[in-house]
């Protein structure tokens with residue numbers, strides 16, 4: 001057997017001590033079934049507070065809007081609803097997410113409605129006084145018509161822009177760098193027509209800011225977009241409009257792998273394996289986007305950057321500090337000088353360290369193949385913990401049931417994790433995963449830090465396999481309290497026992 005290549009997860013407290021509470025996790029799965037999601041609502045509040053600390057450092061006002069699409073949980077949304085109203089809001093991208101946020105205690109004025117919207121979504125958003133983050137000129141027209149037709153109050157709107165260019169003509173070297181294309185938002189070059197439409201509909205909508213969301217980790221690209229927005233805000237004011245906020249969306253990221261060297265070693269080994277220089281590290285030699293063309297590695301790795309030196313609030317801090325290409329100062333300073341509010345819409349990073357997904361080991365099989373000697377079948381499928389879907393590679397934590405037995409064998413073992421569907425492609429990860437020993441039926445595998453997209457975004461009912469239940473847990477001295485996600489409320493009952 002090869003030297004084990006680990007990608008051990010980054011786990012902070014209290015997630016680390018939850019992983020240490022194996023008897024609790026076993027009894028939860030015994031009672032509620034496999035798969036099971038476990039959430040830590042207090043951590044989402046702590047994360048929001050970390051983002052707020054960055055605001056304070058830069059003396060900025062504005063709101064942290066949780067991008068609801070990252071997780072369906074009620075406990076997380078209710079916990080955030082209990083946070084300071086002026087500081088924390090929620091970003092909803094569908095009618096149902098809006099209804100859910102309202103039912104969890106968010107008032108309409110703390111809601112940001114994003115994404116493409118239908119008439120019902122627009123009506124309810126306007127009805128409850130949410131800010132409407134307009135995706136297109138067509139959506140602006142539609143909203144203005146609804147407002148007039150149904151006598152709704154004048155909603156606050158942001159204009160979502162995309163396709164920012166580096167500022168040619170502002171002293172740049174003439175090279176035009178277009179930011180990543182998005183099919184959402186209005187291209188920044190069409191902003192003129194959009195502002196004209198806002199003026200035309202001034203009786204129906206109030207422009208309160210500009211917005212973007214770039215699905216990239218590139219700091220420079222985001223810095224450029226932010227500066228462009230600041231410059232466009234000036235243009236708006238020169239025309240007599242009065243926007244006061246820039247909403248820079250989400251994408252602050254999460255570091256999943258604890259150790260930078262493990263990540264380096266694994267990605268290097270992947271290239272070597274693709275070239276045939278070492279045994280495969282993946283199911284049937286899958287290259288995650290890399291391929292061997294005549295002895296050279298081609299393609300690009302379609303993987304989330306597993307180890308990140310800075311992510312989440314730290315990434316926001318860097319973004320606000322990095323000198324802007326045209327105006328030379330950091331965007332934080334620019335926003336402050338112009339007295340603009342800063343809104344952000346973190347999804348993944350706000351639920352960093354907020355939970356884990358559990359699966360029971362159903363059976364362990366020998367394959368007879370040298371490169372993948374064992375298949376470990378789990379009571380979950382690839383939709384229940386959609387790490388592959390997001391290119392997130394990380395080792396699960398083995399939580400044995402009871403004491404080890406004599407025949408458990410010594411030392412690490414490489415296994416493939418397969419799901420509960422009759423589908424060749426149903427692999428929990430295509431990676432060969434190293435566990436400290438061969439698991440047994442009845443053991444649990446815990447996938448840490450799955451609250452951002454990995455828990456429920458891709459969950460489905462195929463083969464009528466059970467969908468994961470979700471529980472909320474909270475540390476109480478040396479023990480844990482838990483309840484079903486839907487039963488969680490951020491209050492304590494008389495006598496001190498929280499709901």
Ligand SMILES: *Cc1c(COP(=O)(O)O)cnc(C)c1O
Pocket residue numbers: 067069070091114115213249250251252253345346347348349
């Ligand atoms: C998905 C999304 C977000 C959240 O992105 P993360 O990468 O999870 O932070 C924020 N805003 C909009 C408009 C989105 O579509």
